[in-house]
Amino acid sequence: MGTQKKEKQRRVRQNDTRDGNLRVKGENFYRDAKKVKHLQMYKTGRAVRNAKGEIIKEADLQSTDAPTARVDPNRKWFGNTRVIGQDALTHFREAMGDKKHNSYQVLLRRNKLPMSLLDEKDQADSPTAKILETESYEHAFGPKQQRKKPRNVNASSLEELAQITEQDSQKYDEKQELDSTLGLMGGSFLDNDDFTQAAKEAIFHKGQSKRIWNELYKVIDSSDVVIHVLDARDPEGTRCASVEKYIREECPHKHLIYVLNKCDLIPTWVAAAWVKHLSKSYPTLAFHASITNSFGKGSLIQLLRQFSSLHSDRKQISVGFIGYPNTGKSSIINTLRRKKVCTVAPIPGETKVWQYITLMKKIFLIDCPGIVPPSSKDSESDILFRGVVRVEHVSNPEQYIADMLTKCERKHLERTYEVKGWSRFEEDPELLEKASLEFIELIARRQGRLLKGGEPDESGVSKQILNDFNRGKIPWFTAPPKDEEERTGEDKKAGYKRKRAEKAERENAKKQKIEDKINAEYAKEEEEINGQVDENEKEDKQDEN
Numbered sequence: 001m002g003t004q005k006k007e008k009q010r011r012v013r014q015n016d017t018r019d020g021n022l023r024v025k026g027e028n029f030y031r032d033a034k035k036v037k038h039l040q041m042y043k044t045g046r047a048v049r050n051a052k053g054e055i056i057k058e059a060d061l062q063s064t065d066a067p068t069a070r071v072d073p074n075r076k077w078f079g080n081t082r083v084i085g086q087d088a089l090t091h092f093r094e095a096m097g098d099k100k101h102n103s104y105q106v107l108l109r110r111n112k113l114p115m116s117l118l119d120e121k122d123q124a125d126s127p128t129a130k131i132l133e134t135e136s137y138e139h140a141f142g143p144k145q146q147r148k149k150p151r152n153v154n155a156s157s158l159e160e161l162a163q164i165t166e167q168d169s170q171k172y173d174e175k176q177e178l179d180s181t182l183g184l185m186g187g188s189f190l191d192n193d194d195f196t197q198a199a200k201e202a203i204f205h206k207g208q209s210k211r212i213w214n215e216l217y218k219v220i221d222s223s224d225v226v227i228h229v230l231d232a233r234d235p236e237g238t239r240c241a242s243v244e245k246y247i248r249e250e251c252p253h254k255h256l257i258y259v260l261n262k263c264d265l266i267p268t269w270v271a272a273a274w275v276k277h278l279s280k281s282y283p284t285l286a287f288h289a290s291i292t293n294s295f296g297k298g299s300l301i302q303l304l305r306q307f308s309s310l311h312s313d314r315k316q317i318s319v320g321f322i323g324y325p326n327t328g329k330s331s332i333i334n335t336l337r338r339k340k341v342c343t344v345a346p347i348p349g350e351t352k353v354w355q356y357i358t359l360m361k362k363i364f365l366i367d368c369p370g371i372v373p374p375s376s377k378d379s380e381s382d383i384l385f386r387g388v389v390r391v392e393h394v395s396n397p398e399q400y401i402a403d404m405l406t407k408c409e410r411k412h413l414e415r416t417y418e419v420k421g422w423s424r425f426e427e428d429p430e431l432l433e434k435a436s437l438e439f440i441e442l443i444a445r446r447q448g449r450l451l452k453g454g455e456p457d458e459s460g461v462s463k464q465i466l467n468d469f470n471r472g473k474i475p476w477f478t479a480p481p482k483d484e485e486e487r488t489g490e491d492k493k494a495g496y497k498r499k500r501a502e503k504a505e506r507e508n509a510k511k512q513k514i515e516d517k518i519n520a521e522y523a524k525e526e527e528e529i530n531g532q533v534d535e536n537e538k539e540d541k542q543d544e545n
């Protein structure tokens with residue numbers, strides 16, 4: 001083999017004039033270091049065997065001694081994922097927990113906050129977590145286990161099981177109601193729940209059709225602020241609890257507020273008590289819709305402006321108006337726009353499809369058809385008196401007059417229709433039926449609405465009475481909850497008492513002043529008289545001397 005010198009000579013001899021490192025024969029002549037290392041690897045990778053082929057020394061990778069290895073955790077592994085430390089998480093939960101459920105506070109940029117961390121699922125809720133409370137470990141998992149699927153156990157006693165079953169069925173009913181409200185069940189809940197429901201006339205299902213609910217979804221989906229319009233005369237009756245629940249659970253980032261419309265039809269203290277009561281759930285405004293003589297318009301516009309400035313990153317915000325038919329949604333929009341932009345009528349179902357109206361450059365309003373959440377608890381007369389049904393389509397309207405008589409006060413009916421003398425059912429409830437017929441007849445005779453043969457037009461008059469009731473001609477309202485009423489009543493009473501006391505005090509002070517004046521005059525006169533008497537006595541003595 002040649003040496004370095006020989007290699008040089010060979011190059012000269014063969015006219016190989018290339019530059020660069022010369023390959024030196026020997027270890028590195030044919031293989032470079034990398035190649036050699038690679039080849040060495042194959043040698044070490046094999047087990048050493050004896051003549052019989054048994055392994056005497058295992059290969060590196062065949063070793064059964066597990067190497068101790070620990071991987072140091074590093075946040076960078078998570079790449080773009082945002083991570084939060086335990087302390088920061090606790091702080092976040094404490095700071096946000098209360099605010100999240102407060103409808104008077106607004107969380108901005110919710111999509112930038114890890115909101116899902118707030119709703120930590122309670123592990124204790126799962127039946128598996130409680131298994132060892134109800135059964136001993138030995139019986140649940142040990143050799144004496146008797147149950148095939150112990151994780152399904154949820155109750156320790158029969159009573160508890162019965163209670164849980166009841167709760168489950170209640171939850172199921174609620175879900176069914178919500179599903180049917182949302183149109184998911186195609187109204188099957190209504191059909192199979194209660195036979196009275198099934199017996200209800202078709203017109204009493206107004207506002208419950210799938211088409212109307214689809215319109216509602218469109219409005220809710222497109223709105224940033226949802227205004228739930230309530231009739232001030234019956235706010236609880238015209239509240240759609242299932243829709244509120246849907247908004248709270250499915251789209252908590254939307255702002256929900258109540259507007260108590262038609263406040264002109266109820267006394268101020270009732271409106272104040274209702275506003276106080278409803279404000280506990282959501283911000284509430286009292287309103288009277290009228291283009292020329294409205295109430296609450298300024299506050300509502302102010303509130304919408306505030307919502308719009310909260311979402312200053314958006315080009316515009318949309319405000320959806322939802323609620324029972326005939327509560328005045330379209331009227332409120334007309335009031336805000338100060339002109340007739342939506343059709344308004346004293347009949348329910350006037351608004352058929354949703355429509356967009358521009359209030360100002362940054363605020364759009366959306367009118368929605370009236371909706372009625374289906375409920376098995378509402379009777380036909382409940383639905384009728386909420387103004388949901390067109391009275392002209394009701395058959396035998398006289399059957400509802402008795403209910404109306406119990407709702408309204410006698411003096412109001414007497415004043416409205418200028419009639420008197422129907423039976424006093426207040427003292428004997430059995431007279432109610434008779435009283436309602438007498439009431440209809442009295443009005444029919446007074447207004448001359450008689451049929452052939454002088455018979456009163458009962459059906460026509462009853463429809464007119466029901467229409468008058470729904471349009472607010474007959475004074476009526478549902479009383480606010482007892483505590484509010486009492487407190488407002490108490491406030492009022494305390495106010496009256498204080499005023500009376502102040503007045504009495506003022507009068508007493510006045511009297512005292514007069515008395516003091518009189519007493520002072522008396523004292524002066526007495527002094528004068530006494531002075532004169534003394535002088536007379538002196539003169540008499542002088543005369544005697």
Ligand SMILES: Nc1nc2c(ncn2[C@@H]2O[C@H](COP(=O)(O)OP(=O)(O)OP(=O)(O)O)[C@@H](O)[C@H]2O)c(=O)[nH]1
Pocket residue numbers: 261262263264265287288289290324325326327328329330331332343344345346347348349350351352368369370472
């Ligand atoms: N007294 C009084 N009547 C009102 C008020 N607001 C609305 N109304 C009347 O209520 C009736 C119904 O008003 P609409 O605005 O058509 O009601 P709506 O909620 O849009 O009704 P739908 O189209 O069925 O959804 C109309 O006759 C209005 O004049 C109010 O504040 N006071």
